[in-house]
Amino acid sequence: MSTASAWKRRAITIPRTFALFVLLTVLSPVLFAIALLVDVVRALTGSRQFATIRVVAFGWVYFAVETIGILRLTFVWLTFRRNEAVFRRRVRKVQMWFARNLLRGVTSLFGLQMTVDDPQVATPGPMVMFVRHSSIIDTLLPPALIGDQFDLRLRWVVKAELLADPALDLAGLWLDNCFVDRSAGLGEIRRIRRLGQGLTEDEGVVIYPEGSRFTEARRKRAIEKLTETSPDLAQRARSMTHVLPPRPGGALALLQAGTDVVFCGHVGLDGFAKVTDIWTGNLVGSTVQVWFHRVPAAEIPKGRDDRVTWLFDQWAALDREIAQRSD
Numbered sequence: 001m002s003t004a005s006a007w008k009r010r011a012i013t014i015p016r017t018f019a020l021f022v023l024l025t026v027l028s029p030v031l032f033a034i035a036l037l038v039d040v041v042r043a044l045t046g047s048r049q050f051a052t053i054r055v056v057a058f059g060w061v062y063f064a065v066e067t068i069g070i071l072r073l074t075f076v077w078l079t080f081r082r083n084e085a086v087f088r089r090r091v092r093k094v095q096m097w098f099a100r101n102l103l104r105g106v107t108s109l110f111g112l113q114m115t116v117d118d119p120q121v122a123t124p125g126p127m128v129m130f131v132r133h134s135s136i137i138d139t140l141l142p143p144a145l146i147g148d149q150f151d152l153r154l155r156w157v158v159k160a161e162l163l164a165d166p167a168l169d170l171a172g173l174w175l176d177n178c179f180v181d182r183s184a185g186l187g188e189i190r191r192i193r194r195l196g197q198g199l200t201e202d203e204g205v206v207i208y209p210e211g212s213r214f215t216e217a218r219r220k221r222a223i224e225k226l227t228e229t230s231p232d233l234a235q236r237a238r239s240m241t242h243v244l245p246p247r248p249g250g251a252l253a254l255l256q257a258g259t260d261v262v263f264c265g266h267v268g269l270d271g272f273a274k275v276t277d278i279w280t281g282n283l284v285g286s287t288v289q290v291w292f293h294r295v296p297a298a299e300i301p302k303g304r305d306d307r308v309t310w311l312f313d314q315w316a317a318l319d320r321e322i323a324q325r326s327d
Contacts, residue, residue, distance in 0.1 A: 018070075128207070131264040163179055237312075
């Protein structure tokens with residue numbers, strides 16, 4: 001990805017973010033009044049979570065954090081870019097601040113009760129973390145709960161579409177991360193493999209093996225595709241009802257780093273793949289459980305086929321844990 005194309009993109013996304021923040025701030029009295037009216041009407045029909053006003057409030061928080069993040073990153077770039085070590089450390093601090101405050105905004109505004117089991121098992125590095133992906137919110141869990149708390153430097157494998165978020169664009173491309181084009185094939189797999197190389201004791205790589213946020217429709221499509229290419233894996237995927245079958249490509253590329261693997265599971269955020277899902281009000285007052293499970297490198301098979309089988313076994317175990325905790 002060229003520097004010129006990156007700044008061309010940012011010339012659109014950064015001013016747009018600033019403009020939306022100013023617009024939301026100026027219009028906030030009107031927006032909150034309308035949201036309150038909508039919630040009152042919804043309350044008369046039985047929906048008493050006042051989700052509309054919460055969504056509007058979080059929209060303002062998001063653009064406020066985004067705007068401040070861009071300004072802080074710009075200051076870091078202007079001040080420290082000639083000292084790479086200091087520059088990267090400062091960028092990472094802004095990245096952690098961004099994730100921490102967005103997660104606080106979500107938990108506070110929607111009244112979430114969050115429990116985290118054994119987060120310390122994610123440390124020390126080097127390690128690769130496989131995270132369940134069911135929500136627009138769960139992307140905040142690793143940086144806010146692991147990276148920030150234990151000062152663990154995380155590298156990310158995420159979809160290229162997220163470059164539309166300018167704060168993530170700036171911090172993400174100034175650090176070691178991989179924004180992948182999910183349709184590009186082997187070239188992207190090689191980039192992911194390189195991302196896992198040279199990890200130290202305070203580093204890890206985060207990837208979402210499902211490739212997309214879970215929905216039942218996506219689950220059915222994934223199983224149909226596996227039925228055509230790998231009937232045995234499709235049969236195993238049918239038994240997983242809370243997760244999408246993992247896509248082996250990126251996960252196997254990172255396993256070549258030879259590190260321990262940490263699995264991150266969660267319940268309580270299910271069914272919130274889009275902002276419109278949050279507007280239903282079902283998120284309000286939810287209890288969110290997050291847990292981590294570590295597999296030593298010595299217990300991970302070596303051959304490709306054995307690793308695919310192992311990955312599906314681990315993902316099936318994660319699915320069963322989700323079912324148990326959801327009861």
